[in-house]
Amino acid sequence: MYKQTLSELAKGLRSGAFSSQELTKIYLDRIKQHQSLNCFITITEEQALAQAKQADIRLAKGDATALTGIPLAQKDIFCTLGVKTTCGSKMLDNFIAPYNATVIDKFNAAGAVMLGKLNMDEFAMGSSNETSFYGAVQNPWDTTCVPGGSSGGSAAAMAAYLAAGATGTDTGGSIRQPAALCGITGLKPTYGRVSRYGMIAYASSLDQGGPMTRNAEDAAIMLQTMAGFDPKDSTSSEQTVPDYSAGLHNGLQGLKIGLPKEFFTADLNPDIAATIEAAVNEYKKLGAEVIEITLPHLKYAIPAYYIIAPAECSANLSRYDGVRYGYRCQNPVDLADLYTRSRGEAFGAEVKRRILIGTYALSAGYYDAYYLKAQKIRRLITEDFTQALTKVDVIMGPVTPSTAFAIGEKSGDPIQMYLSDIYTIAINLAGLPAMSIPAGFVQNKPVGLQIIGNYFSEAHLLNIAHRYQQVTDWHQRTPIGFE
Numbered sequence: 001m002y003k004q005t006l007s008e009l010a011k012g013l014r015s016g017a018f019s020s021q022e023l024t025k026i027y028l029d030r031i032k033q034h035q036s037l038n039c040f041i042t043i044t045e046e047q048a049l050a051q052a053k054q055a056d057i058r059l060a061k062g063d064a065t066a067l068t069g070i071p072l073a074q075k076d077i078f079c080t081l082g083v084k085t086t087c088g089s090k091m092l093d094n095f096i097a098p099y100n101a102t103v104i105d106k107f108n109a110a111g112a113v114m115l116g117k118l119n120m121d122e123f124a125m126g127s128s129n130e131t132s133f134y135g136a137v138q139n140p141w142d143t144t145c146v147p148g149g150s151s152g153g154s155a156a157a158m159a160a161y162l163a164a165g166a167t168g169t170d171t172g173g174s175i176r177q178p179a180a181l182c183g184i185t186g187l188k189p190t191y192g193r194v195s196r197y198g199m200i201a202y203a204s205s206l207d208q209g210g211p212m213t214r215n216a217e218d219a220a221i222m223l224q225t226m227a228g229f230d231p232k233d234s235t236s237s238e239q240t241v242p243d244y245s246a247g248l249h250n251g252l253q254g255l256k257i258g259l260p261k262e263f264f265t266a267d268l269n270p271d272i273a274a275t276i277e278a279a280v281n282e283y284k285k286l287g288a289e290v291i292e293i294t295l296p297h298l299k300y301a302i303p304a305y306y307i308i309a310p311a312e313c314s315a316n317l318s319r320y321d322g323v324r325y326g327y328r329c330q331n332p333v334d335l336a337d338l339y340t341r342s343r344g345e346a347f348g349a350e351v352k353r354r355i356l357i358g359t360y361a362l363s364a365g366y367y368d369a370y371y372l373k374a375q376k377i378r379r380l381i382t383e384d385f386t387q388a389l390t391k392v393d394v395i396m397g398p399v400t401p402s403t404a405f406a407i408g409e410k411s412g413d414p415i416q417m418y419l420s421d422i423y424t425i426a427i428n429l430a431g432l433p434a435m436s437i438p439a440g441f442v443q444n445k446p447v448g449l450q451i452i453g454n455y456f457s458e459a460h461l462l463n464i465a466h467r468y469q470q471v472t473d474w475h476q477r478t479p480i481g482f483e
Contacts, residue, residue: 002023002030003478004164006221009069009070010067010068010070020059020068020071025049027071027164030161031043034160037143038119038134038137039119039157040073040117040119040153042086042116043116051111051114052113055069055112056069058111070113070164071113071114072114072222073154073167074117076118077120078103078198080100084096085097087123088122088124089122089123089133089348090327090346090348091346092320095326101198103194106228107225119134119135120153124174124207127150127420128407138407139159140481141159141444145445146181146407148177148179148400151178154175154178155168165213167226169210170186171203173399173424175212176188176424180399182446183441183474183475184212185216185438185475186213187211187434189208189210189458190208190432191428192237193237193239194210195209195228195236196209197233197236205235205308214475215465216437224241224244224245247459247460251286252463255283255287256391257291257392257394258293258391258392258394259292259395260293261293262298263397267401267422269403272401272442275440275442275447279468282468286471291391295426298381300381301426304375305429308429310357310358310361312358315358317347320342322342326346378430381426385426395451398423398447399447400423402420403442403446403447432453433452433454434451434452435450437451437469437474438474438475440474
């Protein structure tokens with residue numbers, strides 16, 4: 001039962017083949033059985049069973065949505081009323097959210113069940129899920145390897161069938177990169193498509209929530225609930241939300257796929273390049289045309305991102321000072337000591353590194369030289385994508401330069417860790433939608449295909465992904481030991 005898709009589970013719940021309470025207990029048992037993966041920070045068993053009971057009442061009345069009674073898990077970056085919300089940090093280890101994020105409210109209104117809160121890199125800063133205060137998450141395909149980050153708990157939970165669906169957030173690739181490394185489907189919507197209200201901020205002009213699922217059809221179902229204008233979020237788009245499931249089966253005849261030459265360089269593992277080429281060939285069989293394109297400013301994406309994101313992080317994390325909420329040091333001698341020791345004791349090394357970089361970049365003597373120049377580069381990168389997408393319908397390429405690496409392998413080398421997101425960061429700078437879908441394996445480790453679209457083209461991306469998943473079975477593969 002736990003291997004069924006969201007649509008299959010919804011059908012079973014509506015027909016009475018099983019109840020939400022039965023389904024929820026199955027997932028809770030699997031979570032306990034596979035706790036060694038360290039996917040969950042908090043398991044909300046009592047709340048989940050109560051929600052499942054209410055869902056069964058709603059199902060019996062015939063008042064069900066596509067997600068009523070479906071057990072989901074939430075990245076621990078979304079505030080959840082009355083439940084610990086940590087953002088993977090010691091700073092918020094004692095924080096009980098006094099309100100729900102809009103995304104959580106939307107799932108609650110739909111009648112979904114929350115199994116718990118998922119592990120993540122601290123304040124979403126990381127590419128491996130090793131910066132979490134609660135320890136590293138293990139990749140179900142190889143438990144000695146990372147699942148990717150920052151949404152590593154979400155990706156690993158989905159790969160191990162510990163939830164029917166999960167949420168993630170993507171600031172520089174944090175949905176797509178772990179989705180690729182764990183062999184699942186992950187969608188980063190257009191910036192502003194999903195409300196950021198109650199989603200703890202890292203870099204406000206880049207952060208975007210999205211679904212992490214087994215396939216594109218499930219992603220469409222989850223995004224349907226998550227998307228939409230929110231007056232509580234000033235960056236939320238008023239663009240009409242389409243029916244994401246309606247066009248999943250549309251044909252791809254005449255689809256123009258752009259392959260950026262900058263994606264296929266010596267930095268890319270040749271076996272991954274071959275896997276991506278094989279996936280693109282499947283699209284050719286479905287009627288697509290492939291065109292080589294160029295994104296000339298792509299090489300500046302990582303340096304620009306690692307000025308802009310830390311600068312915004314520096315501003316956003318200034319609120320954690322030991323005064324209002326969160327961690328507070330013991331026996332401070334004065335206010336300066338309170339600030340210094342509370343932040344010094346509660347923030348991890350990577351968070352401190354990014355705060356320092358961001359504060360330096362925003363300082364009076366360096367603002368123009370660093371932050372302003374990075375924003376100009378951001379505009380050039382955006383224009384590259386805009387120009388390319390006048391010639392092609394979508395852009396495809398790899399998600400990561402390598403497969404999942406060993407836990408601890410890159411933790412001592414921040415630059416190598418940052419390069420893990422070399423193919424994803426530019427999309428966040430431009431605010432475009434993109435997704436990762438399973439496209440094969442290299443040495444028994446999953447490889448993801450990245451599909452990038454124009455603004456608010458999520459329905460088209462889901463259609464393109466779904467058609468590929470109709471003729472391949474990569475998304476149906478299961479890690480050994482998690483069958």
